[in-house]
Amino acid sequence: MNVLEVSDLKKHYPIHAGLLRREVGRVRAVDGVSFHIAQGETLALVGESGCGKTTVSRCILRALAPTSGSIRFDPGQGETVDLATLPKRALRPLRRHLQMIFQDPYSSLNPRMMVGDIIAEPLRVNGVPAAERHARVLELLDLVQMPAVARTRFPHAFSGGQRQRIGIARALALNPRLVVADEPVSALDVSVQAQIINLLLDLQDRLKLSMLFVAHDLSVVRHVSDRVAVMYVGRIVEVAPTDALYRTPRHPYTETLLAAVPAPDPMRRGRQMKASGDVADPAKPPPGCAFHPRCPYAQDRCRVERPELTEVAPGRWASCHRAQEIELAGVA
Amino acid sequence: MVERTSLAVRDLAVHFEMEQGTVRALEGVSFDLHAGRTLGIVGESGCGKSVTARSILRIVDRPGRIVGGQALLDPGTAEEADLIAMDPESRRMRGIRGGRIGLIFQEPMTALSVHYTVGNQIIEAVRAHNDLSKAAARDRAIELLREVGIPRPELRIDAYPFQLSGGLRQRVGIAMALAGDPDIVIADEPTTALDVTTQAQVLDLLRRLQREKNIALMLITHDMGVIAEMCDEVAVMYLGRVVEYAPVADLFTTSRHPYTRALLRAVPSILATPRQRLATIGGAVPHPGARPSGCAFHPRCSDFMPGRCDAASPAPLRPGEAGASCFLEAQP
Amino acid sequence: MSATAAQDRWAEATQLRLTWWRFRRHRLAVVSLVIIALFYLVAAFADFLAINDPHATDARRSFIPPQTIHLFDEDGFNPHVYGLRGVRDRQTFQLTYTPDPNRKLPVRLFTRGYTYNLLGLFETDIHLIGIEGGQRTDGIFLLGTDQLGRDLYSRMIVATRVSLSIGLAGVALSLLLGIILGGVSGLYGGWVDTLIQRVIEVLRSIPTIPLWMGLAAALPNTWSTTQVYFAITVIISLIGWTDLARVVRGRFLSLREEDFVVAAELAGASQGRIIFRHMLPSFASHIIAAVSLALPAMIVSETALSFLGLGLRPPAISWGILLQDAQNIQVLANAPWLLSAAVPVILVILAFNFLGDGLRDAADPYG
Numbered sequence A: 001m002n003v004l005e006v007s008d009l010k011k012h013y014p015i016h017a018g019l020l021r022r023e024v025g026r027v028r029a030v031d032g033v034s035f036h037i038a039q040g041e042t043l044a045l046v047g048e049s050g051c052g053k054t055t056v057s058r059c060i061l062r063a064l065a066p067t068s069g070s071i072r073f074d075p076g077q078g079e080t081v082d083l084a085t086l087p088k089r090a091l092r093p094l095r096r097h098l099q100m101i102f103q104d105p106y107s108s109l110n111p112r113m114m115v116g117d118i119i120a121e122p123l124r125v126n127g128v129p130a131a132e133r134h135a136r137v138l139e140l141l142d143l144v145q146m147p148a149v150a151r152t153r154f155p156h157a158f159s160g161g162q163r164q165r166i167g168i169a170r171a172l173a174l175n176p177r178l179v180v181a182d183e184p185v186s187a188l189d190v191s192v193q194a195q196i197i198n199l200l201l202d203l204q205d206r207l208k209l210s211m212l213f214v215a216h217d218l219s220v221v222r223h224v225s226d227r228v229a230v231m232y233v234g235r236i237v238e239v240a241p242t243d244a245l246y247r248t249p250r251h252p253y254t255e256t257l258l259a260a261v262p263a264p265d266p267m268r269r270g271r272q273m274k275a276s277g278d279v280a281d282p283a284k285p286p287p288g289c290a291f292h293p294r295c296p297y298a299q300d301r302c303r304v305e306r307p308e309l310t311e312v313a314p315g316r317w318a319s320c321h322r323a324q325e326i327e328l329a330g331v332a
Numbered sequence B: 001m002v003e004r005t006s007l008a009v010r011d012l013a014v015h016f017e018m019e020q021g022t023v024r025a026l027e028g029v030s031f032d033l034h035a036g037r038t039l040g041i042v043g044e045s046g047c048g049k050s051v052t053a054r055s056i057l058r059i060v061d062r063p064g065r066i067v068g069g070q071a072l073l074d075p076g077t078a079e080e081a082d083l084i085a086m087d088p089e090s091r092r093m094r095g096i097r098g099g100r101i102g103l104i105f106q107e108p109m110t111a112l113s114v115h116y117t118v119g120n121q122i123i124e125a126v127r128a129h130n131d132l133s134k135a136a137a138r139d140r141a142i143e144l145l146r147e148v149g150i151p152r153p154e155l156r157i158d159a160y161p162f163q164l165s166g167g168l169r170q171r172v173g174i175a176m177a178l179a180g181d182p183d184i185v186i187a188d189e190p191t192t193a194l195d196v197t198t199q200a201q202v203l204d205l206l207r208r209l210q211r212e213k214n215i216a217l218m219l220i221t222h223d224m225g226v227i228a229e230m231c232d233e234v235a236v237m238y239l240g241r242v243v244e245y246a247p248v249a250d251l252f253t254t255s256r257h258p259y260t261r262a263l264l265r266a267v268p269s270i271l272a273t274p275r276q277r278l279a280t281i282g283g284a285v286p287h288p289g290a291r292p293s294g295c296a297f298h299p300r301c302s303d304f305m306p307g308r309c310d311a312a313s314p315a316p317l318r319p320g321e322a323g324a325s326c327f328l329e330a331q332p
Numbered sequence C: 001m002s003a004t005a006a007q008d009r010w011a012e013a014t015q016l017r018l019t020w021w022r023f024r025r026h027r028l029a030v031v032s033l034v035i036i037a038l039f040y041l042v043a044a045f046a047d048f049l050a051i052n053d054p055h056a057t058d059a060r061r062s063f064i065p066p067q068t069i070h071l072f073d074e075d076g077f078n079p080h081v082y083g084l085r086g087v088r089d090r091q092t093f094q095l096t097y098t099p100d101p102n103r104k105l106p107v108r109l110f111t112r113g114y115t116y117n118l119l120g121l122f123e124t125d126i127h128l129i130g131i132e133g134g135q136r137t138d139g140i141f142l143l144g145t146d147q148l149g150r151d152l153y154s155r156m157i158v159a160t161r162v163s164l165s166i167g168l169a170g171v172a173l174s175l176l177l178g179i180i181l182g183g184v185s186g187l188y189g190g191w192v193d194t195l196i197q198r199v200i201e202v203l204r205s206i207p208t209i210p211l212w213m214g215l216a217a218a219l220p221n222t223w224s225t226t227q228v229y230f231a232i233t234v235i236i237s238l239i240g241w242t243d244l245a246r247v248v249r250g251r252f253l254s255l256r257e258e259d260f261v262v263a264a265e266l267a268g269a270s271q272g273r274i275i276f277r278h279m280l281p282s283f284a285s286h287i288i289a290a291v292s293l294a295l296p297a298m299i300v301s302e303t304a305l306s307f308l309g310l311g312l313r314p315p316a317i318s319w320g321i322l323l324q325d326a327q328n329i330q331v332l333a334n335a336p337w338l339l340s341a342a343v344p345v346i347l348v349i350l351a352f353n354f355l356g357d358g359l360r361d362a363a364d365p366y367g
């Protein structure tokens, strides 16, 4: 059963220029993205900066209105709804099922509210009575391994890692069907990051959370996700179960990303960088396969014809003309 | 073969006088930089990595004050000079800063002004340290840009920094650092703001330049992967002290300080098994203003010996010798 | 365990309290706050503190130099001033005053003087200090008198009321306009925002002094002092609100992007709750700081306008009007003490600026 099914999602930003502010082009921030998230599953969205990860997650939360496409969401009441076209008014009662964990533990908590009130805010605006709220806040603090005294304190009294726990407690307050986490650990120190990763793993096990985990750190992703979707310039180029993707990537871009990660092991030094050059500009993506200017396997066909995301093995999808013929190196 | 020692830092101590009390950001830091070798400085946020770099260049922000120690340029030779004893505004110091010692920042935009073209700024840096005509300096700037791998440097030299991608900007930052033809380069988290693919390219570049110019490189990072990839020796810092110093291979196989071991276990790995949990270090790095007694790591240490570790500080490391500042080591 | 008690106190402190703690560390700002509070106290009890009727003219006591109060005489503590004897110079026809040692006028607390209305509550004629006995032309002239024989000290005290309140009224008006228009601009964006922004730009592109001159010249001569007072308030806040509107709009725009506001939206909070519970409290402190920086600008505006003869007109008393008397170089040569009216202006402006800086630093430790 799928909690979320996104198909052909697009988000374009018009570029205006000149005196009359005519539209002269479009930033194709997200340009036809499709994926699904099953109940209890964590899907990671990875890719280089500017490839559209945040845009996808904001569209799902409807903090941004998509240009086109559908976002079918199952709020758990038998019927699915299309978040992409829902008017704002109809959206509000659904908000409680879709929550978010933020990247910056400092700006995500209102400095003028006590921690207890911050966690209780979603409960409050959804009409949970005060007595129940109190019990639930204590339960949530315990869930994220924070002491109960935190309730009456203000965010300034807590470190980055503790604030991130508070943010997680707030996101879980209403038992959401789907949690969107945009880079939830990338602002944290190594030791704190490890604690939060473990916490997320615990919560996944205990609450059977469904999660969209946006990250650029492939090592973190390998620890927490069940499946991985790799994005490049507004499109998904490969989707696969985590272990398979790391061991045997099927898209040259995935191979490039994996090869670039420095392993914490001096014995593995001196790996070869496969691709060179910079990420393409989403305002004028290259014709054909957007990755072809950087791809070591590119052929004439790649320069003109755009590959579609196709199933290359059971459960594995890639959008590369040569996915079936080339041998790519992963990390063991 | 022992390389020439370019810089010897001894017992460097820096305090910040704050209203809340004195913050001891550095408490006796010692290490050597050798020509043609890379020293990695690693540690969590706030341990004093940047302050170390800035004190060597004598650009510590107010209210910071260097309260002791030496930074000896060309130690043991006739030209030996102590940077800490110099007036930070003197001609000599300004000549060394950006001349013999180049600095690469984390966010290249901080080193570049948005109001001038890249060329202007590099030319200025070139002329500050060499007696060259404008035209000759421009040629040298183009050459520098080519050296750091910027395609079509004759055109890029007239670009403004914001017209370049993050990777190109960091290359310009490196070109700036090389403008004075330094034999020591301090790189403060040069790749932290970059994507993995770009990071791999920039690290390759740094390695190549170092080989060609026999530079002594001090590489500050909090990424154990970057350390493993780049460094010859490593100094691990915790709360303003070097707690372990070791050749890179030993650090990863037989680390001697409990903090190093804990840190290595807490790093997420690209080789992880699905849903693998990380070993964590309890708590978070204390604020340097509230340094624990004795060994500053004792409240988080798994090998804590009550009555010993919290009573006195373990002996500091002898510069240039591998070891750990810990009571588990033989104490002198 | 007082260390942990202090920590608990800190952990449970509201932003308001933290701001106050940070503010207290700015010595200069705290001193400024005290000075400003004193000034407003003076304004509130101006008539009580004044010694002589600020409007009373008397040709026989023009240009009296500042007098000092003598605290002791041969009998011990007995504060007094000497009566004055005017002597007309035969050549220049200038009246010069010399103290008459035979006429000792005792200075007493809570004496009777001219009648006034205390805080709009009741009529009284009690003043803080005054002399007992003496002739009609006698008085205490701490800062001397002007050409018409009016007591400068009393006039300055009474002027405080007008000058400081016109600033407050102007800022209140600006604030109202600024918050409403800036809020609308920042919240709704789109063409409303564009329109308001253009209006602000047009208003700001008009040079201030000519604009004021034009508007002030348009005020009918027949208007009463009170009417002119309100008209001037409106004129100076016409420029003032644009700054505040920009501050408010900027805060709204940046707060809307702030993660904690997005979080409230995702929780399903209503628009009203987001604005009043999450956004407004976060910039109350910025508004206060902006106000404390806008106030001195208003005060200076009034002073400048009145000084140029475009603002309030006599018989109203404001700092600008007092300074107007000091315009004439001839008068100044004879009576340099008239310039002392500039001292409170400078003091208040500096104090407000230091206070504003202190408040801004305290309110926004990260910015």
Ligand SMILES: Nc1ncnc2c1ncn2[C@@H]1O[C@H](COP(=O)(O)OP(=O)(O)OP(=O)(O)O)[C@@H](O)[C@H]1O
Pocket (backbone or CB within 6 Å): A013, A027, A028, A029, A047, A048, A049, A050, A051, A052, A053, A054, A055, A056, A216, A282
């Ligand atoms: N409001 C906007 N107007 C125009 N372009 C935009 C806007 N917001 C985002 N973009 C563009 O859309 C693209 C995708 O941005 P997005 O923030 O989704 O990337 P991301 O993958 O989250 O990157 P990062 O890893 O840096 O967070 C970028 O090229 C960005 O420049």
Ligand SMILES: Nc1ncnc2c1ncn2[C@@H]1O[C@H](COP(=O)(O)OP(=O)(O)OP(=O)(O)O)[C@@H](O)[C@H]1O
Pocket (backbone or CB within 6 Å): B016, B023, B025, B043, B044, B045, B046, B047, B048, B049, B050, B051, B052, B061, B062, B063, B064, B222, B288
């Ligand atoms: N300008 C400053 N004012 C006050 N304290 C400072 C200042 N700069 C540094 N410090 C203190 O010095 C300590 C060390 O700071 P430093 O910037 O060297 O850390 P770092 O190891 O570079 O951390 P990061 O990984 O976050 O860059 C900090 O914890 C801080 O308390």
Ligand code: SF4
Pocket (backbone or CB within 6 Å): A251, A252, A253, A289, A290, A291, A292, A293, A295, A296, A297, A298, A299, A302, A307, A319, A320, A321, A322, A323
């Ligand atoms: S389609 Fe061609 S260019 Fe694109 S990834 Fe595959 S081989 Fe490379």
Ligand SMILES: [Mg+2]
Pocket (backbone or CB within 6 Å): A053, A054, A055
């Ligand atoms: Mg993003």
Ligand SMILES: [Mg+2]
Pocket (backbone or CB within 6 Å): B049, B050, B051, B188
């Ligand atoms: Mg740093």
